[in-house]
Amino acid sequence: MAQEIDVELVHVTKRFGDLTAVNDISFQVPRGSFFSILGPSGCGKTTTLKTIAGFEEPDEGDVYIGGERMNNVPPNHRPVNMVFQQLALFPLMTVFDNVAFGLKMARVPKSERKERVERVLEQVGLKGLGDRKPGQLSGGQQQRVAIARCLVLNPTVLLLDEPLGALDLKLREQMKIQLKQLQHQVGTTFIYITHDQSEALVMSDRVAVMNAGRLLQVGAPDELYTNPQDPFVAAFVGENNDIQGTVTGLHGDHVTLDVGPFQIAAPVHPQMTVGSRFHNFIRPEKMVLLPPDTGRTEPTNQVPGLIQDVIFDGAVARAIVELTGGQQVMVLVTRTSDAPLPVRGEAVRVAWEPRDAHCFPLE
Amino acid sequence: MKSLHRSGGPRQKSRIPWDLVIPLIPLLLWLFLLLIFPHLRLLMLSLMKRGQKSLAEGGIFLGNYLKPFQDPDHLFIRVFIRTILFSLINTLLTLAVAYPIAFYVAKVVKGMRKFVLLVLIALPYYISELVRVYAWMNILRETGFLNYLLVDVLHVMSQPVEFLYNTASLFVVFVYSSVLLMLMPIYSSLEGLPDEQLQAAQDLGAGPLATFTHIVFPSSLPGVTAGFILVFMMNVGDYLIPNLIGGKNNLWVTEMIYNRFIVSTNWNLGAAYSLVTLVLTTFVVWLGLRLTGQTLRGVFSEQ
Numbered sequence: 001m002a003q004e005i006d007v008e009l010v011h012v013t014k015r016f017g018d019l020t021a022v023n024d025i026s027f028q029v030p031r032g033s034f035f036s037i038l039g040p041s042g043c044g045k046t047t048t049l050k051t052i053a054g055f056e057e058p059d060e061g062d063v064y065i066g067g068e069r070m071n072n073v074p075p076n077h078r079p080v081n082m083v084f085q086q087l088a089l090f091p092l093m094t095v096f097d098n099v100a101f102g103l104k105m106a107r108v109p110k111s112e113r114k115e116r117v118e119r120v121l122e123q124v125g126l127k128g129l130g131d132r133k134p135g136q137l138s139g140g141q142q143q144r145v146a147i148a149r150c151l152v153l154n155p156t157v158l159l160l161d162e163p164l165g166a167l168d169l170k171l172r173e174q175m176k177i178q179l180k181q182l183q184h185q186v187g188t189t190f191i192y193i194t195h196d197q198s199e200a201l202v203m204s205d206r207v208a209v210m211n212a213g214r215l216l217q218v219g220a221p222d223e224l225y226t227n228p229q230d231p232f233v234a235a236f237v238g239e240n241n242d243i244q245g246t247v248t249g250l251h252g253d254h255v256t257l258d259v260g261p262f263q264i265a266a267p268v269h270p271q272m273t274v275g276s277r278f279h280n281f282i283r284p285e286k287m288v289l290l291p292p293d294t295g296r297t298e299p300t301n302q303v304p305g306l307i308q309d310v311i312f313d314g315a316v317a318r319a320i321v322e323l324t325g326g327q328q329v330m331v332l333v334t335r336t337s338d339a340p341l342p343v344r345g346e347a348v349r350v351a352w353e354p355r356d357a358h359c360f361p362l363e
Numbered sequence: 364m365k366s367l368h369r370s371g372g373p374r375q376k377s378r379i380p381w382d383l384v385i386p387l388i389p390l391l392l393w394l395f396l397l398l399i400f401p402h403l404r405l406l407m408l409s410l411m412k413r414g415q416k417s418l419a420e421g422g423i424f425l426g427n428y429l430k431p432f433q434d435p436d437h438l439f440i441r442v443f444i445r446t447i448l449f450s451l452i453n454t455l456l457t458l459a460v461a462y463p464i465a466f467y468v469a470k471v472v473k474g475m476r477k478f479v480l481l482v483l484i485a486l487p488y489y490i491s492e493l494v495r496v497y498a499w500m501n502i503l504r505e506t507g508f509l510n511y512l513l514v515d516v517l518h519v520m521s522q523p524v525e526f527l528y529n530t531a532s533l534f535v536v537f538v539y540s541s542v543l544l545m546l547m548p549i550y551s552s553l554e555g556l557p558d559e560q561l562q563a564a565q566d567l568g569a570g571p572l573a574t575f576t577h578i579v580f581p582s583s584l585p586g587v588t589a590g591f592i593l594v595f596m597m598n599v600g601d602y603l604i605p606n607l608i609g610g611k612n613n614l615w616v617t618e619m620i621y622n623r624f625i626v627s628t629n630w631n632l633g634a635a636y637s638l639v640t641l642v643l644t645t646f647v648v649w650l651g652l653r654l655t656g657q658t659l660r661g662v663f664s665e666q
Contacts, residue, residue: 053566054566055562055566074565075562075565075566076565076566076567076568076569076570080566081566081567082562082563082566084559084562084563085559086557086559088557088559088560088562088563089563090560090563090564090577090578091582092581092582101564101567101569101577102567102568105567105568105569105570105573106568149567150567153567153568
């Protein structure tokens with residue numbers, strides 16, 4: 001059975017003068033999902049969101065919400081609501097009036113209005129705070145007012161523009177979980193904009209990664225992490241080590257990559273020819289540290305190095321190793337036994353299997 | 364340990380905090396010399412008979428304060444009521460002219476063009492009010508620019524008309540000279556309204572009119588009230604425009620005070636008229652704030 005699609009962008013392009021903020025992007029957001037658009041600041045994600053909300057009109061392409069084409073429909077007539085980055089609560093109105101505003105605009109009768117506002121305030125955990133002014137609430141509570149103000153209108157889609165950006169770290173961690181739970185509870189489709197990959201990975205069902213106006217990859221967080229389709233995605237989502245080199249030999253199931261001070265084996269990429277330059281990404285948890293003098297031949301790639309630093313973090317530790325030739329890599333050390341952690345200055349060998357790496361052409 | 368006592372020792376507590384007082388001296392001087400002292404002097408004058416040298420000499424005389432209410436035909440009361448009424452109408456007209464401009468400059472125009480517009484709006488006010496009023500007289504008089512335009516250029520009228528010295532010309536020049544005072548406070552309160560709030564209102568289903576009545580106007584209200592009070596008080600207290608433009612039928616309360624001081628050279632009576640006007644006008648402003656449910660503190664402090 002085909003999943004119902006709440007929002008669809010088809011070849012949307014938006015330019016501001018010479019700058020192409022959004023460059024030919026297409027994606028679908030399934031009903032009831034938590035969909036994130038992840039990318040560094042200035043990548044065009046906010047413009048994309050504003051195009052869905054109706055504050056920007058695409059120069060090319062179409063926006064569909066709930067199956068209907070929305071081009072040239074003004075924001076107040078679209079079945080989407082937006083939680084603004086700076087929240088944009090109305091400071092002169094009480095919390096109740098803020099939440100009731102949209103219902104008032106829709107001319108919902110007063111008694112029904114009161115009932116719906118109180119229900120949604122309870123839903124977001126703000127029961128009894130309706131008489132306060134937004135300025136009298138904490139950052140997290142204001143956040144929830146902004147969400148309640150939208151949810152009370154039962155929008156097809158809720159758009160969130162980096163709503164956690166203004167909060168401090170601890171509150172942000174709490175709100176991540178709460179937002180995810182809230183989304184499950186109300187079942188509304190969320191489109192969430194963030195530059196923080198951890199927010200996107202923790203909360204989302206699907207993530208779209210954007211850079212420089214282009215949509216690079218759309219997938220489940222796990223898919224993006226384990227199977228990146230683009231060097232930017234590989235580097236941006238999660239921690240990664242990028243060891244770059246020139247292809248010197250093609251051997252069918254693997255290639256030889258000349259890094260300079262050493263040679264490694266790497267997986268095959270269709271565009272590889274002898275002499276072409278490639279990224280080779282290996283996750284920190286896919287690398288292991290071996291003693292310098294062991295006779296082991298597994299894993300295949302073994303590069304000598306010196307421990308620069310060890311960052312201890314409870315169950316795991318991160319070792320920063322300087323490989324022969326000077327490049328630094330990060331290796332995740334899982335503490336499964338009582339084996340001592342490596343110490344600074346220790347000589348080691350960093351080892352990994354070529355099949356765990358991902359290669360992309362270097363531009 | 365010694366250094367700990369240097370800054371907060373008990374000996375320093377009784378001293379005058381000069382670091383606070385010295386920067387306040389210009390303000391205190393200004394308040395005293397230009398506001399408190401002249402008004403005290405007016406109060407003293409008003410409590411003395413004509414020709415009396417000092418309060419100690421002849422005692423307190425309240426007769427001057429009865430005079431404004433004993434004019435033949437209740438002249439003062441009628442002039443005062445008309446002054447208040449015309450000033451109110453003019454303030455409303457000024458608001459109607461200034462608000463769209465303030466909104467346009469604060470919310471529609473961006474960047475350098477905003478700066479240029481603000482300079483252009485403020486530029487005429489670099490010139491003395493007297494010169495600007497004379498410029499208007501040049502435009503409106505029988506041999507002036509407007510008549511030249513209508514009679515000689517456009518041929519709309521066959522005969523030149525005297526546009527000066529009537530109530531309409533009074534309002535035109537009044538609005539012109541008050542626009543900046545109304546515009547600036549409204550501009551600054553609209554400037555402080557984030558664009559996101561307008562977008563949020565629109566996103567929640569509000570059309571342009573609803574966004575204006577629910578979001579824009581309420582947040583500009585402190586500016587509107589501040590501008591209203593400034594323009595209203597300036598209009599009531601204006602002398603030049605009613606005198607030069609308004610003509611004989613538009614006697615202003617300031618002209619009556621002027622007449623007491625200069626024409627009848629009765630400073631004691633003039634002082635009493637001034638103070639009665641001040642008290643009554645302040646009462647009108649207070650009443651206006653009460654009727655619209657506002658406080659001065661709300662208007663002149665933020666939020």
